[in-house]
Amino acid sequence: MSIAAALEPFLAKFQSDIPLAPFLYESLLMVMRDTMIRFVKPESLAYVQNNAKIDLQKNENLPAKSVNLGFATKVALNSARGVTEKDVLELDYSF
Incomplete structure (x- = not known):
């Protein structure tokens, strides 16, 4: 988006x-x-x-670890089912 x-x-x-x-x-x-x-x-x-x-x-x-995914992606990852906190932390998104 x-x-x-x-x-x-x-x-x-x-x-x-x-x-x-x-x-x-x-x-x-x-x-x-x-x-x-x-x-x-x-x-x-x-x-x-x-x-x-x-x-x-x-x-x-x-x-590979600092791709700017955007705010909407961060919100979607935090609210997604089956995504652990470890999975989210593996993505080093920069805002």
Whole structure:
């Protein structure tokens, strides 16, 4: 839900009859960076320029224990049946 909420302004902006193609690259780049912040280590993103690529197959670029799952996921995990406190603590979600 949090990713959808982040994408909604982008999608609404470009559903227009006004020619917005010149602004598409910059807006899409911002959406990609905002999304990648959730899954890629900050030090891997720090040196990335506009055209650089991050190898998402390398474990050193992906923080397996610090993925930002969002507030709604935390609430859902706390109220889910069959999920132990240990299971929840294994996920090191950052808010």
